[in-house]
Amino acid sequence: MNFILLTQSTTPVIGQVAWVLGKIMNGIFFVIDLIGLPNIGLAIILFTIVVNLLMTPLNIKQQKFSKLQVKMSPEIQAIEAKYKGKSDQNSMMAKNQEIQMIYAKYGVSASGSCVQLIIQMPILFALYQVIQRMPAYVTKIGETFRVLADKIISVDGGGFLQDSGVDTIVRTVSMYGQSMTKGDLSNGIIDVLNRLSSTDLAMVAEHYDLTQLTYQGKLIISNDVTRGLIDVYNNFLGLHMGDSPSDLIKRGMEAGAWGIVIGAVLIPVLSAVTQWINVKLMPQQPKSDNEKANSMAASMKTMNMFMPLMSAWFCFTLPAGMGLYWVAGSVVRSIQQVLINKHIDKMDFEEVIKKNSAKSAKKLEKMKQTQERMNAYATIKGRNIQSTGQQNGANISTNAKPNGKSMADKASVNASAGSVNTGRAKPGSMLEKANLVKDYNERNNKN
Numbered sequence: 321m322n323f324i325l326l327t328q329s330t331t332p333v334i335g336q337v338a339w340v341l342g343k344i345m346n347g348i349f350f351v352i353d354l355i356g357l358p359n360i361g362l363a364i365i366l367f368t369i370v371v372n373l374l375m376t377p378l379n380i381k382q383q384k385f386s387k388l389q390v391k392m393s394p395e396i397q398a399i400e401a402k403y404k405g406k407s408d409q410n411s412m413m414a415k416n417q418e419i420q421m422i423y424a425k426y427g428v429s430a431s432g433s434c435v436q437l438i439i440q441m442p443i444l445f446a447l448y449q450v451i452q453r454m455p456a457y458v459t460k461i462g463e464t465f466r467v468l469a470d471k472i473i474s475v476d477g478g479g480f481l482q483d484s485g486v487d488t489i490v491r492t493v494s495m496y497g498q499s500m501t502k503g504d505l506s507n508g509i510i511d512v513l514n515r516l517s518s519t520d521l522a523m524v525a526e527h528y529d530l531t532q533l534t535y536q537g538k539l540i541i542s543n544d545v546t547r548g549l550i551d552v553y554n555n556f557l558g559l560h561m562g563d564s565p566s567d568l569i570k571r572g573m574e575a576g577a578w579g580i581v582i583g584a585v586l587i588p589v590l591s592a593v594t595q596w597i598n599v600k601l602m603p604q605q606p607k608s609d610n611e612k613a614n615s616m617a618a619s620m621k622t623m624n625m626f627m628p629l630m631s632a633w634f635c636f637t638l639p640a641g642m643g644l645y646w647v648a649g650s651v652v653r654s655i656q657q658v659l660i661n662k663h664i665d666k667m668d669f670e671e672v673i674k675k676n677s678a679k680s681a682k683k684l685e686k687m688k689q690t691q692e693r694m695n696a697y698a699t700i701k702g703r704n705i706q707s708t709g710q711q712n713g714a715n716i717s718t719n720a721k722p723n724g725k726s727m728a729d730k731a732s733v734n735a736s737a738g739s740v741n742t743g744r745a746k747p748g749s750m751l752e753k754a755n756l757v758k759d760y761n762e763r764n765n766k767n
Contacts, residue, residue, distance in 0.1 A: 358460065478508070492512050588632040
């Protein structure tokens, strides 16, 4: 169906990665639907586990780099101390060369950590896109919402959604329903419906009389008797994945549903705690004598402490589904971190360094041989050019007619005979020489 393409992310790179991850999410939802558990919360948890498992090789490389960086840090600090206060070009070049030798010795690149992050960033952004746009990537959810969208279009073309006066609906339309005003009305309505809270969706259902609509013989929106598909999709442990914890806490307190209140509070709290554990499990850089490095380490430490608090705030205000993804992701990464740390701790780094040093030596030798071949080729090429230039110069200087006189000699004779009018040309100038050559050519042609 056309919504599978039209409502997905179109951001370059991120959109393509999200398409791949969307296939994984769609497959997961298809499987849990077959066993009778078509639930977005469960799908998000399984999806997070699968994606993090696929990213395990990248995580291992990153943690291995961090561990090696901790081990080689004292050697780099020694080089920094050796060249402290020296800012001349030769000293800086020597310093950089020695640091590069340390990186080569340990078999890592100075940009190794950045490369891993560059690879992971599009994946992380794509994950958010898939979770935020579930109807676009999960076929069954999209088709369920399509039934509602078609009914809304048949009534007033979505006019109520845009002009209802209900603040949350209007804001949702302005943020996510741009397609409604760009000729893609059905997809725009689906985007809006997907992001409405359960309260706002109930209001829309009442206005458009959506409570009787079915998909594959099952009611879509709950009524007083039957639980609808959207409620089945979104309800996870009593929490509606489309509602923010702040809304869930408010409604739970009004209704006296303290289980919902506790569950809603746990989402942002667990998000902050699990992210803080992630930070603690990561290899820590030792203190150095380098003030710049210490300043950067202090800034990173502050950010690592600040981010869990930001995560808690975002999870408090965003839909619970996003918070569940953050919590699940942090738990999975923490478990991965423990296992990776155990794996790395068992590694014989002395043997790793020895192998890396041998590889580095072979690489340097190969580079040296390549450079020597290039230098030899450049020397031969230069000699050929010089030889060719000398030969061409000799040919020009001895280029004579059958009478044995060269062009320059004839030009000189003609000039001495007064055959060339050089009155306007300064003696020895380029113009005088040009006139001599011209006169020679004219006389030679006549002859």
